[in-house]
Amino acid sequence: MSDRFTAIHMKEQPAEDRRKNFSEVPCGYTEEEAILEANRCLQCKNAPCIEGCPVAIDIRSFIGHLQKREFDKAINKIYEADILPCVTGRVCPQESQCQARCVLDKKGDAVSIGSLERYVADRDLDRRREALKDAPVDVSGKTKVAVIGSGPAGIACAADLNRYGYDVTIFEAFHKAGGVLTYGIPEFRLPKAIVDVEINSLVQTGVKLVPNALTGRSFTIDELMAEDYKAVFVGSGAGLPQFMNIPGENLNNVYSANEFLTRVNLMKAHRYPEYDTPVKHGKNCAVIGGGNVALDVARTAIRLGSEKVYLIYRRSQEEMPARHEEIRHALEEGMELLALTNPVAYHGDESGFLEKIECVKMELGEPDDSGRRRPIVKEGSNFFIEADVCVVSVGSTPNPLIAMTTPLLETTKWGTIKVDDNGMTTMPGVFAGGDIVTGAATVITAMGAGRTAAASMHEYIKKL
Amino acid sequence: MYKIIEKYSLAPQIEFARIKAPMISKKAEPGQFLIVVACEKSERIPLTIADFDREEGSVSIVFQKMGKGTHKIADFKAGESFHAVLGPQGNPTEIEGEKNIVVIGGGIGVAPVYPIARKFHENGVHVTSIIGYRGKDFLFWDDKLAAVSNEMKITTNDGSVGHKGFVTDVLQQMIDNKEPIDRVIAIGPPIMMKAVADVTRPHGIATTVSLNSLMVCGMGMCGACRVTVGGEVKFTCMDGPEFDAHKVDFAELMQRLGMYKDLEKDAHDEYKGDSNE
Ligand SMILES: Cc1cc2nc3c(=O)[nH]c(=O)nc-3n(C[C@H](O)[C@H](O)[C@H](O)COP(=O)(O)OP(=O)(O)OC[C@H]3O[C@@H](n4cnc5c(N)ncnc54)[C@H](O)[C@@H]3O)c2cc1C
Ligand SMILES: Cc1cc2nc3c(=O)[nH]c(=O)nc-3n(C[C@H](O)[C@H](O)[C@H](O)COP(=O)(O)OP(=O)(O)OC[C@H]3O[C@@H](n4cnc5c(N)ncnc54)[C@H](O)[C@@H]3O)c2cc1C
Ligand code: FES
Numbered sequence: 001m002s003d004r005f006t007a008i009h010m011k012e013q014p015a016e017d018r019r020k021n022f023s024e025v026p027c028g029y030t031e032e033e034a035i036l037e038a039n040r041c042l043q044c045k046n047a048p049c050i051e052g053c054p055v056a057i058d059i060r061s062f063i064g065h066l067q068k069r070e071f072d073k074a075i076n077k078i079y080e081a082d083i084l085p086c087v088t089g090r091v092c093p094q095e096s097q098c099q100a101r102c103v104l105d106k107k108g109d110a111v112s113i114g115s116l117e118r119y120v121a122d123r124d125l126d127r128r129r130e131a132l133k134d135a136p137v138d139v140s141g142k143t144k145v146a147v148i149g150s151g152p153a154g155i156a157c158a159a160d161l162n163r164y165g166y167d168v169t170i171f172e173a174f175h176k177a178g179g180v181l182t183y184g185i186p187e188f189r190l191p192k193a194i195v196d197v198e199i200n201s202l203v204q205t206g207v208k209l210v211p212n213a214l215t216g217r218s219f220t221i222d223e224l225m226a227e228d229y230k231a232v233f234v235g236s237g238a239g240l241p242q243f244m245n246i247p248g249e250n251l252n253n254v255y256s257a258n259e260f261l262t263r264v265n266l267m268k269a270h271r272y273p274e275y276d277t278p279v280k281h282g283k284n285c286a287v288i289g290g291g292n293v294a295l296d297v298a299r300t301a302i303r304l305g306s307e308k309v310y311l312i313y314r315r316s317q318e319e320m321p322a323r324h325e326e327i328r329h330a331l332e333e334g335m336e337l338l339a340l341t342n343p344v345a346y347h348g349d350e351s352g353f354l355e356k357i358e359c360v361k362m363e364l365g366e367p368d369d370s371g372r373r374r375p376i377v378k379e380g381s382n383f384f385i386e387a388d389v390c391v392v393s394v395g396s397t398p399n400p401l402i403a404m405t406t407p408l409l410e411t412t413k414w415g416t417i418k419v420d421d422n423g424m425t426t427m428p429g430v431f432a433g434g435d436i437v438t439g440a441a442t443v444i445t446a447m448g449a450g451r452t453a454a455a456s457m458h459e460y461i462k463k464l
Numbered sequence: 465m466y467k468i469i470e471k472y473s474l475a476p477q478i479e480f481a482r483i484k485a486p487m488i489s490k491k492a493e494p495g496q497f498l499i500v501v502a503c504e505k506s507e508r509i510p511l512t513i514a515d516f517d518r519e520e521g522s523v524s525i526v527f528q529k530m531g532k533g534t535h536k537i538a539d540f541k542a543g544e545s546f547h548a549v550l551g552p553q554g555n556p557t558e559i560e561g562e563k564n565i566v567v568i569g570g571g572i573g574v575a576p577v578y579p580i581a582r583k584f585h586e587n588g589v590h591v592t593s594i595i596g597y598r599g600k601d602f603l604f605w606d607d608k609l610a611a612v613s614n615e616m617k618i619t620t621n622d623g624s625v626g627h628k629g630f631v632t633d634v635l636q637q638m639i640d641n642k643e644p645i646d647r648v649i650a651i652g653p654p655i656m657m658k659a660v661a662d663v664t665r666p667h668g669i670a671t672t673v674s675l676n677s678l679m680v681c682g683m684g685m686c687g688a689c690r691v692t693v694g695g696e697v698k699f700t701c702m703d704g705p706e707f708d709a710h711k712v713d714f715a716e717l718m719q720r721l722g723m724y725k726d727l728e729k730d731a732h733d734e735y736k737g738d739s740n741e
Contacts, residue, residue, distance in 0.1 A: 173683050175501050175508075175548035212499075212550040214683055218487055239685035243697065250690055250697065250716055252723040259686035267507070267680070273734060276507045276532055277680070278727040352719035399684050401702070 005108025008037040010115050015332040019302050022187040022270060025329055026115070034119040038066040041111045044103055049113060052101035055448040057081040059098055059113055066116060075124045078117060083159050083451075084152060086125065086194045087181060088444050089118030093323050097444075128197055137206035142167040143461060146229040148215045148402070151179020152443045153235030153434025155198060156450030157457075158207045161233075164458045168206075169229075171213040176266060179237055181443070183266040184258070186296050188303065189326075192265075216401035221409075221430060230464060231429045231457040234409075234417060235450055238435035240399045243392055244288070248346030253280050253354045257293045257393035264300055282389030284308045286357055288343055289393035290320040295327065297391045298335045309335045310385060314342040314362050314375045340364070342375070344382070346390065356384045398436050406430075414439055423453035424460070431457055465545040469522055474604035477529045478572060479538045480514075486521030488513075488551045494579035495557030495674065495706055498523065499682035500537060501548035507533045510679045510701070512576035512651075513552060523551070526575030526605070532731040553682055554705045557672075559587055562646035566638065567613075568631050568660055569595045570652020574605050576674060577651050582612040590614050592638070592645075596631040596652070600624035632659045645669050650709065654718050661709035671709035675700050675717060678724070692716050 010026040010033075012018075018025055029037065047060040058077050065074035078085045094100075094114035102110035143166050147158045150172040161168045176182055178195045203209055215221065215236070224232055241256035243249050260279065263269040267277035281304035287297045290313035301309045311330070313320060316339045320327060331337065338359075345358040361381035364373035398415045408427035410418045416439055417432040419425050425432050433449030435441055467484040474480050488498065497512045515524040529538050540546065557580045565584050569577035574595045585591045593613040597603050599622045610616045617634045618626030627634055631652075638645065647670040650660040657673040664671045677689040677700040684702035691700055694711035698704065 173550070174681070175550070212548050213487070214550060214553060217551070217553055218491060241685065241687045243687070245697070250692060250720065252720060256687040259680055259688050262680055262686050268505070272727075273731055275505045276536070276731065278724050278731070280723075351722065352716075353723075396685075399702075401684065 004040055005104060007040070007109035007112050008033050009112070015329075015334070018188065019333050022303055024191055025188055028122060029115060029119045034066065034116060035069065037112050038063050038116055040104065041067070042103060043067075048101040048103065049098040049111075052098040053081075054097065054442070054444045055081045055451075057098075057117075062120065063111070063113070063116060066120060071120065071123055074120045078120060082117075082444070082447065083156055084198060084443070084447055085117050085121035087152070087190060087198065088447070089114050089121050090190050091185060092444050093442065095324055125194070125197060128201055132197070132200050132204050134204060136204050139167045139206035144169070144229050145457060145461070146171060146224050146232045147235065148221075148232065149173075149179060149235040149237055149434075149436075150177035150199070150209065151235055151237050151434060151446060152181065153237075153436075153446040153450035154179065154233065155202060156447040157233045157235060157431075157433065157454045158202055158450075159205070160451050160454035161457065162202070162205050162207050164454065166461075167208075169208040169210060170202075171210050171215055171218075173212070173214040174266065175211050177209055177211065179235075183262045184293070184296070186261065186265055186300050188299065189296065214401070216405040221402070221406045221427070225429060230461050231431065233450070233453050233457065234402060234425070234430065234432040234436055235434045235446070236399065236402055236436045238396050238398045238416075238440045240397045241392070242395045242397060244343070244394060246343060246345055248348060248354075249392070251346050251348040251354045252352050253282065253389045254346055255389070255391045257287075257289070257297050257391055258396060260297055260391045261293075261300065264304070270300075270304055279304065280389050281306045282387065284310070284385075284387045285389045285391065286310045286312055286385055286387035287391045287393055288312050289395075290315065290322060291393065291395070292322045292326060293395075294393035295322045295330050295335075297393050299326075299330050299333060301389070301391070302330075302333050302335065306389070310338050310387065311335055312338045312341050312343060312357070312359065312385070314340065315364065315372060316340055319372045338385070340375070342377070343390075347384075354388055354390055356386050357390060358382055358384055396440055398439070402436075422456035422459075423449060424456060429460065466547075466549040467545045468540055468542050469520075471540065471542045474526060475602045478526065478602070478604060479529065480524065480526050481537070481540070482515075482522050482524045483546065483549060484521060485523050485549050485551075488549065489516045489518050489521050489523050492516040492518075492523055492552040493556035494583045495576075496552035496554045497682075497705060498525065498549055498551035499553065499679070500525070500546055502533075502536045502540060503547045506536055506547065508548075508550075508680060508682060509533045509537065510676070510682055512674070513579065514575040515579055523549075526572065528572040531728045532735040535732065535735060550682060553701060555703075557583065557649070557706060559584060559589065560647070562589055564590045564592070564644045564646050566592045566594060566635065566645050566648045568635065568648060568650040568652070568656075569593070569609070570631055570650075570656040571597060571602070573650075573652030573656070574609065577649070578605055578609050578612070580649060581609060585612040585614075592643075593617070594619070594631045594634045596620070596656070597625070598622070630659070631656065632663050635660065635663050639663070639667055639669070647672065648709075649673075649706075654714055654721065657709060657712075658714040661712070661714070665710050672706050673709040673712060674705045675707060675712065676705070676721075677717060678721060691720075
C-alpha cells in the first residue's frame with residue numbers, strides 16, 4: 001500500500017502484450033490513484049520542483065488543487081505555463097527536471113509529477129474535443145504574423161500570438177502538422193489522437209494552417225515580410241539526420257532514425273499495405289545510438305516484428321542520454337543492449353543489402369567536455385553482428401534551407417539560428433526558437449521558447 | 465486541396481495531369497520537382513515539374529505507371545483533388561554561359577527535359593534534343609520539344625521512328641563529327657544516364673543528370689534519397705536532383721532503387737487486383 005515515500009505507479013501494459021501493439025504503455029491513473037499520489041505531495045513552501053521545470057509550471061498549486069479534487073483549477077494552473085500538458089506529461093524527462101528536485105526524492109520516490117500532469121490534462125481532453133465542434137473563430141482584419149513549422153515551438157508561439165489578437169498563419173513543410181510530435185515520437189509513447197486535438201484546437205481558435213509549404217523554396221522569409229506579415233517566427237526544428245560516414249552506410253536497409261520513424265509515424269508503414277508506404281524491420285534489427293530517438297526506433301522495430309533488436313551504444317548504460325523509463329521499457333520488451341560497442345563498417349550481400357555490421361569494443365577513458373567518460377576503441381576487438389536492418393540514430397542538426405535562403409539570418413557554427421534574449425534573430429521582425437536555436441533538445445524547452453518569442457513579437461509589433 | 469484541371473494518357477502507361485497549385489507555380493523553375501500524395505494513405509511520390517503556368521496557377525506532371533503509387537495517381541480524374549502536393553523542390557537548372565547544349569530525354573525523361581530545353585532556347589542557346597523511345601506508339605511531346613529545339617533527333621529501340629538504337633549512338637555521332645557541345649543534360653532511366661556519362665567522360669564534356677532516387681520526405685529530413693557523388697554523400701532532394709554525371713555512383717543508385725522491389729510487387733498486384741474487381 002501507499003506510504004509517503006512510495007509512489008503510485010501507473011499501470012502499464014505487460015511487456016509481452018505491448019511488444020505486439022502500438023498502444024500506449026502506461027495506462028493512466030484512475031481518479032483514486034491520482035488523488036492518493038497527489039496526497040503524497042508535502043506542498044513545500046519553497047517548492048523546489050518549480051525551479052526544476054523549464055517553464056516553471058506552478059506545480060505546488062496544481063497538485064494542491066488536485067488534493068482537493070478541484071480538477072478545473074488544477075488544469076488551469078498548468079495551462080498558465082504549459083499549453084501542451086497532455087504531451088509534456090508523457091514525454092518530459094521529469095526524473096531529471098521537476099521530480100529530481102522533489103524533497104521526497106531524497107528519502108524515497110519523488111512525487112510522480114509527470115503522471116499527475118498527464119492525469120489532469122487527459123481529464124480535460126473531452127471538454128476540449130467538445131469545443132472543437134464550434135465554428136473556427138474569425139480573425140480577419142487583424143494584424144498578420146507568420147509561424148514557420150508546426151512542432152511544439154510553432155504550436156506554442158501560434159497559440160499565444162492568437163491570444164494576443166493576431167491573424168496567425170502556420171506554414172508547415174509536411175502534409176501533416178505537429179513536427180516531431182507527429183513524425184518522430186511513436187504512437188505508443190504519444191498517441192497521435194492527442195496531437196490532433198492540439199492542432200485542431202489551434203485551428204478552431206482561428207490560427208490558419210498551410211501544409212506543404214517549404215519555406216525557402218515555396219517562398220522566402222523576405223517574401224513573407226513583403227506580403228504584410230509584420231513578424232515571423234521560425235520554429236523549423238533540427239531535422240537533418242546525421243550519419244557516421246563509415247563504409248557501407250548507403251547499403252540497402254540502412255536507415256536514418258528520421259526515415260524509419262517517419263515511415264511509421266507519419267506514413268503509417270506499420271499498417272502497410274492498408275497504407276502504401278513500406279518499411280523494413282528485418283529479422284535482426286540493429287539500432288545505433290543511446291538517446292530517446294534510438295530507443296523509440298528500437299521499440300518500434302520490436303513492435304513491427306523484428307526477432308532480435310540490438311541497441312549498439314559506444315558508452316555504458318549509465319551514460320545513455322535516454323530517459324530511464326524508456327530504457328527500462330525497452331529492456332522489458334526484449335531489446336538487447338550492446339554497450340561499449342561502436343560500428344566501424346557495414347557489409348552487404350551481392351545485391352547491396354545489409355548482412356552484418358562490423359563493430360569494435362570500447363572502453364571508457366577520462367571525462368570529456370560533456371563530463372561523461374570518453375569512449376576509446378579497444379584495438380583489435382573487431383567483431384560482427386548479424387543484422388539485416390540497421391537504423392542510425394546518432395543525432396540530428398538544423399536543416400540549412402531557411403538560413404541559406406534568408407541572407408540576413410546569422411547562424412552559429414553548428415547551424416543553429418542566432419537569437420537575442422527576446423528570441424529575435426539578426427533580422428528585424430524575425431524571431432526563432434526551439435530546436436532550430438538550441439539544437440536537438442526537448443519538447444518543453446521548445447514550447448517555452450515559442451512562448452517567449454510570441455511575447456517579444458507582440459512587443460515588437462506594438463512599437464512598429 | 466490540389467485540384468486536377470486536366471488529365472489524360474500520353475502514351476501506353478504514360479499519363480499527364482495539370483494541377484491547380486498557385487503557390488507552387490509562382491516559384492516553379494525547370495529542373496525542380498514536386499512531392500505528390502494522392503490520398504491520405506498514399507506514399508509521397510516525387511515527380512518532376514513537366515510544365516507550369518503562372519497565370520493559370522497550375523503545374524503539370526507527366527508520369528509513368530510503375531507500381532501502386534503511380535497507378536493510384538493515374539486513377540484520379542479531372543475535377544478530383546490530390547491530398548497534398550509539395551514544391552517546387554530541388555535546385556533549378558542553371559544556364560552557365562553555354563552556347564550549345566544537348567538535352568537528352570529517355571522515355572519518361574522526355575517530359576522533364578522539355579522545360580529545360582525551353583529555358584535554354586528562350587535564352588538564345590542553341591539546343592539539340594535527342595530523345596529516345598521504345599517505339600512509335602510510345603512517342604509523346606516530341607512536337608513540344610521540337611518547338612523549343614534548333615535540332616531534334618529521335619531514336620527508337622525498334623527503329624519504327626528515327627534512328628534505330630539508343631540516344632547514346634546519336635550523341636557519339638555528334639561527338640565524332642566534332643559538333644560543338646558545351647554541356648549535355650540527360651534525364652531518363654539510370655542506365656541511360658550512366659551510358660551518357662560514359663560517352664561524354666573521355667571527351668571532358670560537362671554532363672548533368674537528374675537523379676530519381678527513392679524519397680520519403682523530399683525535404684532533407686530523412687536521407688532516403690542519399691547518393692554518392694564524387695565520393696561524398698548527398699541528399700538528392702536538397703543538393704540535387706541535378707548532379708555532375710561524371711561523379712555519380714550509378715551502381716549504388718541502381719542498387720538503392722531496388723530496396724523495396726519485393727514489397728512493391730506485392731503492393732502493385734494487390735492494388736490492381738482490387739481495382740479489377
Ligand atoms: C524520435 C524522437 C523522440 C523524442 N523524444 C523526446 C522526449 O521523450 N521528450 C522530449 O522532451 N523531447 C523529445 N524529443 C525532442 C523533441 O521532440 C524536440 O526537441 C521538439 O520537438 C523540438 O520542437 P520544435 O518545434 O523546435 O521542432 P520540431 O518538432 O522538429 O518541428 C519543426 C517543424 O518545422 C517543419 N519545418 C522544417 N523546415 C521547414 C521549412 N523550411 N518550412 C516549413 N516548415 C519546416 C518540420 O517539418 C516540423 O514539422 C524527441 C525527438 C525525436 C526525434
Ligand atoms: C526527383 C525525382 C523526379 C522524378 N520525376 C519523375 C517524373 O517526372 N515522371 C515519372 O514517371 N517518374 C519520376 N520519378 C520517379 C518516380 O518517383 C517513381 O517512378 C515512383 O516513385 C514509383 O512509385 P510507384 O509506387 O508507382 O512504384 P514502386 O512500387 O515504388 O516501384 C515500382 C517499380 O519501379 C521501380 N522504381 C521505384 N522508384 C523508382 C524511381 N525513383 N526510379 C526508377 N524506378 C523506380 C521499382 O524498383 C520497382 O521496380 C522521379 C523521381 C525523382 C526522385
Ligand atoms: S527524401 Fe528525405 S532527405 Fe531526401
